[in-house]
Amino acid sequence: MFFTYLRRELRQRLRQTLLVAFALGTSIGLVIVVSAASAGISDAQKTVLSGLYGIGTDITVTKTVLPTQNGQRFDFGPMGQGATGSTSINTTRLEVARFAGTFDQAALSQVTGTKGVTKGAGTLKLSQVLFKGTIAAGSTSTTTAPTPSATGSARPSINNPGGDTSGAGDRGRGFGGGNFNIDMTSIEGVDPASLTTGPLSGVTVKSGRNFQSTDANSAVAVLDSTYAKTNTLAVGGKVKVKGVDYAVIGIVAPSSASAETSSNFYIPLAKAQEASGKAGLVTNIYVSADSSSNIASIQSSLKTLLPDATVSSQADLAQNLSGSLSSASSLVNSLSKWLSIIVLLVAFFIAILFTSSGVTRRTRELGTLKAIGWKTNRIVRQILGESLVTSGIGAFIGMIVGVVGIFIVNAVAPTLSASLASPRRFGGGGGGFTPPAGFTPPAGFTPPAGGFGGRGTGFGRAAANATTLKLHIGMNFSTLVIGVLIALAGGLIAGTYGSWRASKLSPAVALRSVA
Amino acid sequence: MTTSHLYSLKDLTKTYKQKGKLVAALKGVNLEIARGEFVSIQGPTGGGKSTLLQMLGGLDQPTSGSITLVDQPLETLSEAKLTEVRAKNIGFIFQNYNLIPTLTALENVQTALVPSGEGKAESHARALAALELVSLSDRADHLPAELSGGQQQRVAIARALVKNPEVILADEPTGNLDEETRDQIIELLVALNKEKGITVILVTHDSSVANKAGKRLHIAKGNVETVTR
Numbered sequence: 001m002f003f004t005y006l007r008r009e010l011r012q013r014l015r016q017t018l019l020v021a022f023a024l025g026t027s028i029g030l031v032i033v034v035s036a037a038s039a040g041i042s043d044a045q046k047t048v049l050s051g052l053y054g055i056g057t058d059i060t061v062t063k064t065v066l067p068t069q070n071g072q073r074f075d076f077g078p079m080g081q082g083a084t085g086s087t088s089i090n091t092t093r094l095e096v097a098r099f100a101g102t103f104d105q106a107a108l109s110q111v112t113g114t115k116g117v118t119k120g121a122g123t124l125k126l127s128q129v130l131f132k133g134t135i136a137a138g139s140t141s142t143t144t145a146p147t148p149s150a151t152g153s154a155r156p157s158i159n160n161p162g163g164d165t166s167g168a169g170d171r172g173r174g175f176g177g178g179n180f181n182i183d184m185t186s187i188e189g190v191d192p193a194s195l196t197t198g199p200l201s202g203v204t205v206k207s208g209r210n211f212q213s214t215d216a217n218s219a220v221a222v223l224d225s226t227y228a229k230t231n232t233l234a235v236g237g238k239v240k241v242k243g244v245d246y247a248v249i250g251i252v253a254p255s256s257a258s259a260e261t262s263s264n265f266y267i268p269l270a271k272a273q274e275a276s277g278k279a280g281l282v283t284n285i286y287v288s289a290d291s292s293s294n295i296a297s298i299q300s301s302l303k304t305l306l307p308d309a310t311v312s313s314q315a316d317l318a319q320n321l322s323g324s325l326s327s328a329s330s331l332v333n334s335l336s337k338w339l340s341i342i343v344l345l346v347a348f349f350i351a352i353l354f355t356s357s358g359v360t361r362r363t364r365e366l367g368t369l370k371a372i373g374w375k376t377n378r379i380v381r382q383i384l385g386e387s388l389v390t391s392g393i394g395a396f397i398g399m400i401v402g403v404v405g406i407f408i409v410n411a412v413a414p415t416l417s418a419s420l421a422s423p424r425r426f427g428g429g430g431g432g433f434t435p436p437a438g439f440t441p442p443a444g445f446t447p448p449a450g451g452f453g454g455r456g457t458g459f460g461r462a463a464a465n466a467t468t469l470k471l472h473i474g475m476n477f478s479t480l481v482i483g484v485l486i487a488l489a490g491g492l493i494a495g496t497y498g499s500w501r502a503s504k505l506s507p508a509v510a511l512r513s514v515a
Numbered sequence: 516m517t518t519s520h521l522y523s524l525k526d527l528t529k530t531y532k533q534k535g536k537l538v539a540a541l542k543g544v545n546l547e548i549a550r551g552e553f554v555s556i557q558g559p560t561g562g563g564k565s566t567l568l569q570m571l572g573g574l575d576q577p578t579s580g581s582i583t584l585v586d587q588p589l590e591t592l593s594e595a596k597l598t599e600v601r602a603k604n605i606g607f608i609f610q611n612y613n614l615i616p617t618l619t620a621l622e623n624v625q626t627a628l629v630p631s632g633e634g635k636a637e638s639h640a641r642a643l644a645a646l647e648l649v650s651l652s653d654r655a656d657h658l659p660a661e662l663s664g665g666q667q668q669r670v671a672i673a674r675a676l677v678k679n680p681e682v683i684l685a686d687e688p689t690g691n692l693d694e695e696t697r698d699q700i701i702e703l704l705v706a707l708n709k710e711k712g713i714t715v716i717l718v719t720h721d722s723s724v725a726n727k728a729g730k731r732l733h734i735a736k737g738n739v740e741t742v743t744r
Contacts, residue, residue: 229567368607374602376598506575
């Protein structure tokens with residue numbers, strides 16, 4: 001009788017049943033799509049971040065150092081004059097990456113000794129600046145290296161000891177012109193024995209090989225594929241680190257095809273420390289946690305252990321992402337989430353309203369059943385059952401809406417861009433310098449088209465790390481289960497309210513209403 | 516101590532609160548109804564007919580006094596116990612038939628057997644037999660909307676008698692029927708009373724219906740009187 005009565009009631013009120021089911025279904029579908037999109041965007045963030053920090057890195061430990069007021073300075077020693085009286089400049093600086101502070105390598109042991117930390121790897125991030133060119137006769141030049149602005153645009157300026165980044169022009173005396181290049185390269189020293197955590201943990205070797213533990217003291221280098229392509233370098237070629245040749249043994253790329261790794265190329269840690277005169281020092285410590293639930297506690301422990309350090313989790317790093325990926329993340333996490341909640345509440349309200357009005361309409365019917373001896377709990381079960389079956393239909397519709405929604409999103413596959421705007425990095429921009437309005441080039445000085453400066457590979461890691469990827473959202477079984485459970489919860493709430501009202505009906509009052 | 520009386524009402528009162536004032540619907544009713552009697556209750560609107568029927572049906576509790584049905588003092592029973600009494604001993608017939616519109620005639624009759632937990636086959640057989648008794652077995656699969664008023668009331672009678680109750684309480688059972696159908700329904704109730712010995716208590720405004728009863732009661736202003744012929 002239970003199922004016969006239930007089936008007949010739902011069929012009799014087919015329009016109402018379908019309305020409630022569709023309301024629940026649409027909202028559940030929306031929740032499923034939003035949840036899947038959220039997971040998809042989170043995966044996209046992980047993809048971008050894993051390119052920079054490697055797969056399996058849960059926490060990074062760095063130390064931020066504020067730049068000196070005057071910025072970086074190049075002090076050139078005595079240089080020979082050419083036959084025309086011009087001065088040739090060819091100098092290389094290799095130093096710790098801008099804003100990066102160093103740790104004693106012993107800090108790595110402290111970090112790996114922290115409870116919950118399974119692995120740790122230290123790297124030394126370096127910046128190599130090659131300044132090469134000629135300056136016309138009679139000029140005495142002091143060059144200030146580019147100072148990144150807050151927005152990340154790097155502007156090399158000449159004769160600007162005050163660190164003026166406005167590019168306001170030549171304040172020196174006797175600058176008769178010149179032609180030079182600034183070439184900046186980011187180099188990271190990695191421990192060949194600890195590649196499972198850190199920047200090279202998630203890379204794919206495109207050609208050659210990755211480091212081996214026997215490379216620890218060898219002059220070998222592994223190149224980021226984008227850097228290699230830009231500079232037409234291949235395995236077997238050579239790169240220079242402070243004038244010393246390093247053999248290219250491999251070219252790597254992160255799992256996301258269009259992203260880049262965190263540095264232009266990698267050399268063994270010991271060689272990086274030796275070349276930069278930073279023996280026993282590291283700038284970055286990459287940490288793997290034993291469980292994602294322990295990340296917060298490990299982060300807290302490391303902050304206590306290294307009070308001067310910046311301890312960042314993947315979630316913190318994700319906040320430094322900008323671009324449409326970040327916008328999409330904000331959209332999903334704010335607007336879509338609230339939209340889902342509102343639609344869900346409306347659907348619940350509709351379900352409760354129709355169930356309640358159904359009980360009111362059936363007062364005589366339910367009263368009659370009570371009068372002929374049906375127990376209250378049997379009537380409660382009947383109302384609850386009807387509501388749950390309606391919500392079950394809603395869950396089914398919701399799954400279809402969700403699957404179709406995910407299919408549509410994947411068919412459209414919106415392209416998201418992401419760039420890392422980290423304060424610990426060099427600024428963005430193309431590393432170029434565009435002469436400001438009113439700038440009059442000195443005689444004989446021809447600025448290159450589009451401004452002058454480096455080759456765009458050194459200054460702007462943020463710009464260099466800009467990447468695009470197609471959003472792909474996957475079907476998650478647990479999301480579907482949660483969707484079904486939410487629909488059934490809606491049915492349960494509506495049914496409970498309706499059956500509570502039915503249980504309060506007195507058979508006498510129900511029958512009196514007939515009269 | 517077992518008595519031959521089906522119902523025994525002593526000093527039964529029922530008062531309602533309406534707009535802050537107490538209204539006495541029943542004022543110290545003393546009444547005994549024997550097994551197998553056919554009783555009609557007449558009276559003006561608002562005189563207490565429906566209230567008395569609710570007391571007899573265990574649908575409401577009296578304010579004071581006592582009412583026993585088959586030696587069970589209804590005024591002391593819990594709601595759950597009263598539900599059991601209704602399920603087992605009382606069959607109801609209503610003016611508007613009160614059939615479940617989404618269930619067939621047979622299924623409507625079966626609803627009365629749900630509380631006793633009757634098996635599916637047994638329930639089907641008993642419901643069909645009850646429909647046979649009211650000459651509607653050929654309409655067993657019809658929905659109420661597909662039946663005439665008289666046929667619907669006969670389904671309601673089948674629902675009332677399928678559980679072999681001690682008493683059938685009928686509230687204006689012919690109020691919505693034409694004269695010919697009214698007579699058929701009353702004849703059916705009289706036949707059930709005589710042939711099956713089921714006690715029938717019916718509330719009616721229609722004197723021609725009331726005249727079919729062996730005992731006629733009149734209720735006005737909460738007081739019950741037996742009408743002598």
